[in-house]
Amino acid sequence: MQQRNYWLTTVEFPASSLQPLPDVVDVAVIGSGFTGLSAARTLARHGARAAVLEAETIGWGASSRNGGMVLTGLKLGVNHLISMYGRELTRRMYAASLDTIDCVEHIVREENIECDFSRCGHLEVACKQKHFDDYARQAEVIAREFNHSLRVVEKKDLPEEIGSTLYFGGMVDEVSAGCNPARYVAGLARAAQKSGAEVFEHARVESVQRDSRQGELGWQIQTSRGPLWAHEVFVATSGYTGSATPALRKRIIPIGSYIITSEPLPEKLAHQLSPRNRMIYDSKNYLYYYRLTPDRRMLFGGRAAFFPETDQTIRRSAELLRRGMIAVYPQLADARIDYVWGGTLDFAFDIMPHAGQLDGMYYAVGYAGHGVAMATYQGQKIAELMASEGKGNSKPENPFVGIPFPGMPLGLYNGKPWFLPLAGAWYKFLDWVS
Secondary structure (H helix, E strand, O other), rough: OEOOOOOHOOOOOOOOOOOOOOEEEEEEOOOOEEEEHHHHHHHHHHHEEEEOOOOOOOOOOOOHHHHOOOOOOOOOOOOHHHHHHHHHHHHHHHHHHHHHHHHHHHHHHOOOOOOOOOOOOOOEEEOOOOHHHHHHHHHHHHHHOOOOOOEEEEEHHHHHHHOOOOOOOOEEEEOOOOOHHHHHHHHHHHHHHHHOEEEEEOOEEEEEEEEEEEEEEEEEEEOEEEEEEEEEEEOOHHOOOOOOHHHHHHHHEEEEEEEEEEEEOOHHHHHHHHOOEEEEEEEOOOOOEEEEOOOOEOEEEOOOOOOOHHHHHHHHHHHHHHHHHHHHHHHHHHOOEEEEEEEEEEEEEOOOOOOEEEOOOOEEOOOOOOOHHHHHHHHHHHHHHHHHHOOOOOOOOOHHHHHHHHHHHHHEEEEEEEHHHHHHHHHHHHHHHO
């Protein structure tokens, strides 16, 4: 078993710029994941000079480390959303979540990104009878309020969807998709570069300060590759948000997520495990998510440890996830595990996506495991908003701009998640009592 990201064995990333940083740009985009590259592509298409500043290498963070699930919906259930935001805003949020899938598909088709994008649908499986009983209520509300159809799968029919007897039923959304996330983010980088954006690797942003230049207010940015001045800044750092943007960092919780992949499986066994090749996740708070890769490996992930990835948490997670995989699929008891790796997700305190402006800087964060689709969408939407500002154009529809963006009460959080062990224990307790 290699402590290595399987997806990275399947991709070649484009070269980044070796030139010195420009003195002045229209927009400095911090982060070269789905959000930042989608934004840079859109900004460049609107005629802006955009420089993407990446602390590591293209797609280094969650964008190349996730399960490649392009999912509809939001992390919170629709009834919870309605209680928080009311019916009208929730309708717009849910419609946007469907639009995110179209957004990814359109970019993949238009830019000819070979990333195994497929509208295979997702399957949520119920770990308890109570969870399954709630599926019918969810499906009814979503059909009535949002005109979107989900299919509830009884336990007796579940073998048509999954080769496991562990669950009490399921719910299918045919609109969701899967992809190879590393190939997708590499393709986004090429598309951004082709549109005219510049991407600078190993350019860690150390500070961002308000500054004027020739009488115009903007931003002085210090990086590990030198300084530059930007008219606007777009922060696209998600779970890797750092000290250069402290106000945003205090609103984002970095949470570790870990993945193992098996050896390639025989075709017959792979079909038995996932007859329709769905993106699958379960109904727990401390959930598992899993799928087949294009070369028929079982990819199995989850919050085996809440803390962001280290050698220690990755090793510990490998065994925990293997045990979880065998509990779901006893057929894989003898399957070799070839790869294990970890990454960091970004959760807001209200478990919602957030976008807009904070302290004068644009941002989009808080994807809570739905980042492949939502990050691409928000990068494009916020870039369109930036392009429309000051030009008298109507602002693009984006229901996540302007909603309350809470931090931890009493200012008890400065960006270092000391409370994650408590949060992990709490979610395990909720899964037990639910």
